[in-house]
Amino acid sequence: MKIGLGGGCHWCTEAVFKAVKGVYNVRQGYISAKELPDQFYEGIIMNYDPEMVILEDLILIHLRTHQSMKDHSMRHKYRSAVYVYNQLELRKTRQTLKTIENSAGSKFVTRAYELACFKESRAEIRNYYQTDPQRPFCTRYIQPKLDLLLKEFKTLLKE
Numbered sequence: 160m161k162i163g164l165g166g167g168c169h170w171c172t173e174a175v176f177k178a179v180k181g182v183y184n185v186r187q188g189y190i191s192a193k194e195l196p197d198q199f200y201e202g203i204i205m206n207y208d209p210e211m212v213i214l215e216d217l218i219l220i221h222l223r224t225h226q227s228m229k230d231h232s233m234r235h236k237y238r239s240a241v242y243v244y245n246q247l248e249l250r251k252t253r254q255t256l257k258t259i260e261n262s263a264g265s266k267f268v269t270r271a272y273e274l275a276c277f278k279e280s281r282a283e284i285r286n287y288y289q290t291d292p293q294r295p296f297c298t299r300y301i302q303p304k305l306d307l308l309l310k311e312f313k314t315l316l317k318e
Contacts, residue, residue: 160207160208160209162205162207162242163203164204164217164221164240164242165190165238165240166202166238166240167225167226168237169188169201169203169280170284170287171301171304172203172225173185173187173203173285174297174304174305175221175305177288178305178316179220179315180211180212181208182207182212183206183207183208185204185205186203186204187201187203187279187284187285187287188279189280190274191274192240192242192275193272193273194272196275214255218252218256222267223307223311224304227267227269228267228268229268239269239270243271244273249271249272252271256269
């Protein structure tokens, strides 16, 4: 299966999902939705094995690792979203978001969209965390998200 995610910096999202079991081919870049195909936001696309990790868990991780409950001044760059590839996936993803919202008792700004286009980031900024986890950006923003993953989603992480 294939899915796109956006919410915060694509360096953060890339590092988070590279750590998740059953996720592979994580690519960071810029995503647009069919409703506004010329408007791009930072995000990732990735493949995942639904026998190893389910959509609901991926969405839960996504919601916990970025500001998914409030709008902020950078939403023009960081849309809180799940991007899918067809109408069936769109309905399923919207229902999953609604179920999570109801069980959490919280309202999320995260929405599901049908993906229009993905443009991969330039090579020198890909695998940002993996190439130098000691960078100030990595220690300040990415490492706390990875620590949260280890605390709350340990069973879903790669060895």
